[in-house]
Amino acid sequence: MSKARLVLTALFVDRQTPAEVARRYGVHRSWVYKLRARYRAEGEAALWPRPRRPKLSPAATPASTIELIIRLRKELAESGLDAGPDTICWHLAHHHGVTVSPATVARCLTRAGLVVAAPKKRPRSSYIRFAADLPNECWQSDVTHYWLADGTDAEILSWLDDHARYALSVTAHRRVTGPIVADTFAETAAQHGIPASTLTDNAMVYTTRYSGGRGGRNAFEAQLRRLGVVQKNSRPNHPTTCGKAERFQQTMKKWLAAQPVQPTTIGQLQILLDAFADAYNHRRPHRSLPQRATPATAYAARPKATPAASRDADTHDRVRRDRIDTTGVVTLRHAGRLHHIGIGRTHARTHVLLLVQDLDIRVVNAATGELLRELTLDPTRDYQPTGRPPGPTRK
Template structure:
């Protein structure tokens, strides 16, 4: 099986560990450029402008997401679409589970999660986006929690969700999926069935976990080395607070407890009432609505929108 051209860091790691040859990254990049093995990319935003976060122990946080990949018909044309769901350990980047399905649904997410827990233990927390297969708490409906959310609470697992339209919060699993799809596209024989695609995914996971050095890990170790040699985190028994991951622009997630979240909800309701007053009850209501809420609550001022 073929793989995309490895990066200069990866080539340098293999030269250093398998051939005892030290070559600088700049030299490797020059050689790759002359050979036409790399495609120049425009300048990217400097990594120093991002605030990174990383779990300290394996199983401290599992990230999950799913992506799409199309099968290929026997005549070489594009075939049916499939969806690949991944569970990735945040600390070690170890790919815990990568499976392909015709469509990722809530029951499939729950089944894959339970299989992963049976194989690798119970994580302390999970981090996903706000897709309906992961959470329904913030969808605005009255359906309550889905099956995955109930399972997480039963196991005392803290559930974290990134802010919508900000995939950087789940950046590790997003980057893993990018690497995975690039590897799949590089294969000379593209999968024509979902079984063939799963076989390719299993081969990629073995390569990624066991043999491919990871630039973000200490000494560019493999994910399996970090995951298997460090002590594992376990869930907390304290369920007095429920957490949701929030973030500041271009930063990693910062946990916000439910009490603060409820404060924002109450404040939003108060602002909505003031906005309604400004639109419907005229200048006096607008002026009254701008008064401090403490004076309104104390009874010293009673704006029109608070009457009745």
């Protein structure tokens, strides 16, 4: 039995005074008078728990602000953009002149039933976060698949600045190849400057270091060495190293899925990617940047980094075993391009060793050790002629 019912019984059944009841049950006399008046006015309802909410809440969030928060949440979600409390706070402050805390926005969204429960994820504190100090200090790149509306597969190649998360280049292709990677890098570097380093995974379009060394460096690797750009690659089976590019692709695909008309051709997909890159760089705040700045603002806030030193000493040395064909030619791949080196028909079917140091090549007979030819490769020519034999020129 509750104490309130005991107090009422003593007042109305035992006919005790409020002072006696207060002393008997150890309560304040004013509460006894208040309970007696409430029982006379409400009856048994006086025994029910009373709400403790104050009658007035002058610090409560205005209804107009709550409606604005819910409307922004709906608009951002339908556009395929981030619609979390931090992003909503940024839009409220920059576009509507309203300042509220992310916790207030989170409470409003929860009360409106707009928060979807997510499974527990790995805590952020367990990740080792890193970011470049300057724009162009490091560029990240990755390739992702995207299915067009007609069911065909396309691939999207993106270049992202590690410091500002600025989308430098986002292009659509039927299939991303090594020459496409080299060409898009050259175009992006011509527009934004040459970066100091790059960070990618170990796909063959980026590096051939896990190909066994048979083909030498591809065109992209040779291009980076020529420009003095440091090339960095993630460890196998560690996609979190390139986490910024992975997260960018997730945001991009979410935005593409929210568009009312899905692309059916590469051209239509490229139009959407250009629109996304513009919104991502200039109108979408980024949570990982200071003051929730846009990538374009962060990219222009500091001077750009440049390649620190020449990579001339970083030569690519390899030994390749081959056999001269019937026409007296042996092949060698350099910078992703196959070159034919003339040795002479007299050495047809001879097993040889190719000692390669970048463009300097020595062709040696594998059985006798005889030097058959020594040359400096001309990358502009597919066929490397044998040239004239030493001695006086015939007239």
